[in-house]
Amino acid sequence: MLRLIIVDDEKIIRETVHSIIDWKQLDIEVIGVCKNGIEAYDMILDYSPDIVLTDVKMPGLTGLELIERISKTDNRIEFIILSGYGEFEYAKSAMQFGVKHYLLKPCNQEQIIDVMKNVRNDCYEKRALYAFQDETQTLSSELSNHIIKNLLFEYFTSKANLFDVIKEYEVFLDFSNTDYELYYIYYLEKENVTLFLDKLREYFLLTYPGIKFHAIYVSHTLSIFFQRVNTSYEDFEHILKNFYLENIKNVIEYKKESYSNLSLLLEILLKRLMRYEVIHLLDNNYHIPIYNHDALFQNMNDLIKILIEKKEKEYDAILKEIHALLGSIHKIELAKAMVPNIILKCSTLLNISQDSISLVDFFKEVENCQTIRNIQELTLEKLNEILTTPPSKAKKYKNFIEKAIQYIDENLSDPTLSLKWIAENYLFMNVDYLSKQFVKQTGFKFSYYLTNARIEKAKTLLQGGDSEKIYLVAEQVGCGNSPQYFSQIFKKHTGMTPTSYIKKIMGEDN
Numbered sequence: 001m002l003r004l005i006i007v008d009d010e011k012i013i014r015e016t017v018h019s020i021i022d023w024k025q026l027d028i029e030v031i032g033v034c035k036n037g038i039e040a041y042d043m044i045l046d047y048s049p050d051i052v053l054t055d056v057k058m059p060g061l062t063g064l065e066l067i068e069r070i071s072k073t074d075n076r077i078e079f080i081i082l083s084g085y086g087e088f089e090y091a092k093s094a095m096q097f098g099v100k101h102y103l104l105k106p107c108n109q110e111q112i113i114d115v116m117k118n119v120r121n122d123c124y125e126k127r128a129l130y131a132f133q134d135e136t137q138t139l140s141s142e143l144s145n146h147i148i149k150n151l152l153f154e155y156f157t158s159k160a161n162l163f164d165v166i167k168e169y170e171v172f173l174d175f176s177n178t179d180y181e182l183y184y185i186y187y188l189e190k191e192n193v194t195l196f197l198d199k200l201r202e203y204f205l206l207t208y209p210g211i212k213f214h215a216i217y218v219s220h221t222l223s224i225f226f227q228r229v230n231t232s233y234e235d236f237e238h239i240l241k242n243f244y245l246e247n248i249k250n251v252i253e254y255k256k257e258s259y260s261n262l263s264l265l266l267e268i269l270l271k272r273l274m275r276y277e278v279i280h281l282l283d284n285n286y287h288i289p290i291y292n293h294d295a296l297f298q299n300m301n302d303l304i305k306i307l308i309e310k311k312e313k314e315y316d317a318i319l320k321e322i323h324a325l326l327g328s329i330h331k332i333e334l335a336k337a338m339v340p341n342i343i344l345k346c347s348t349l350l351n352i353s354q355d356s357i358s359l360v361d362f363f364k365e366v367e368n369c370q371t372i373r374n375i376q377e378l379t380l381e382k383l384n385e386i387l388t389t390p391p392s393k394a395k396k397y398k399n400f401i402e403k404a405i406q407y408i409d410e411n412l413s414d415p416t417l418s419l420k421w422i423a424e425n426y427l428f429m430n431v432d433y434l435s436k437q438f439v440k441q442t443g444f445k446f447s448y449y450l451t452n453a454r455i456e457k458a459k460t461l462l463q464g465g466d467s468e469k470i471y472l473v474a475e476q477v478g479c480g481n482s483p484q485y486f487s488q489i490f491k492k493h494t495g496m497t498p499t500s501y502i503k504k505i506m507g508e509d510n
Helices: 012-019 037-047 063-070 083-097 107-131 135-158 162-169 190-207 234-241 261-275 294-309 314-326 334-348 356-367 372-387 401-410 421-427 432-440 448-460 467-476 483-493 499-503
Strands: 002-007 026-034 051-055 078-083 101-104 179-187 214-218 220-226 254-258 278-281 289-292
Touching: 002 012, 002 037, 012 026, 026 037, 037 051, 037 063, 037 261, 037 448, 037 483, 051 063, 051 107, 078 083, 078 432, 083 220, 101 107, 135 162, 135 214, 135 261, 135 289, 135 294, 135 334, 135 356, 162 261, 162 334, 179 261, 190 214, 190 234, 190 483, 214 261, 220 261, 234 254, 234 372, 254 261, 261 372, 261 448, 261 467, 289 334, 294 314, 294 334, 314 334, 314 372, 334 356, 334 372, 356 372, 356 448, 401 421, 401 432, 421 432, 432 448, 448 467, 448 483, 448 499, 467 499, 483 499
Parallel strands: 002 026, 002 051, 051 078, 078 101
Antiparallel strands: 179 220, 179 254, 214 220, 214 278, 278 289
16 A cells, blocks of 8 residues: 655645545555645655655745655655645745656646555556665565574474564564565465476566565475565466476466565465375475474574573583584485574574665575585674674664664764665665664664754754854754755754854854
């Protein structure tokens, strides 16, 4: 569902637009109604909407200024200009920022719906165009593939509570806010699974670069699931319907289910699969058959816990036991599947920060191993690296929130600073999850924290007492070349203009 923010300084207009349309029928959710540009700017930073319907002339920050500022940080938002007849020529200048949709006041319900349908289509096209094409998203996708594979392996082998297992991985992957698709492919013989998956990978590589689908096979049924990236899967389903092999015995059928998040999908899917005696986890080049490895998995978990609790001088003895346990595994696929569980749990329990790039590179190296001995050596080498890394100092917030705050404080002068950019390009996390955790841990929305930090820095800079240099302070705290905007937010937070503040601290207000 797409998310919309409505912005207009006239209360009757914004409330009318909000109330007269059946937004749910348009697959749109109104997440905010704002009375001016400054309020809208903060809400956009906090919630990253898909669509913003904004008036042109408003106090504080005009519609065009709002569009200009946001366009520098997020070009995936679709803007709709709402303007009076006399403002139309003025509004047309928004075209330089990519705005192509207008509503002329007064407008009726049908006109709003028509424009929204066009904008909705544009949003879905943008999603498909931008979907996971950049290197950062590809990295995140690679890591998510390892996380999900390990989660499934741990759940099936340990028979742990699913939601307890999910909690261990939710820092690395969004389980609550991302839509997923699930397909059941029926009557697929085991000997045809590899060829079938090769065909699907070829399609995904060409159509959805960076998207990884996850596959589980049980008794002639293949289950695949992946992040939703489109509204229509006709081409994909055409492949399912027309898959052909000379030795195929049955006609393949399929069933599709859509889920609002990964947690719900896994809850339903895994309950269905647990009744089967043998479950095959499928990866690029191998199948992992899950039988009853409870004892092996439990022994490894016990060793990890002991390793964390013991003192440094006892590490070698426990590492030898982990080495021996890995060596007792006969199937190399099972040994490879054990390694991510060992490394991720040790890092988490020891509070050692692991960056996504090094984790993905290590997991790839393990997957390329040809022998159990190679896997043993790589695992012990990585464990030694983790054990000799100083634990993270006690912090007020979780590690990724600390990193976000540090980045904000060090980049206050950047006028394009946004939570979305920090999430996707610095922390490699889901922006919705980061936004919720930021509020939960700090007690503030991102926009409030950012603005407050800028005001505090501005106070320090203004203590020089030169009112003629206010425009320089505005630039240094991320307000760009707009001292008027800086003055407005400064007054909103302090109750006085920058000039008045300078006079006060210089003792000139008496």
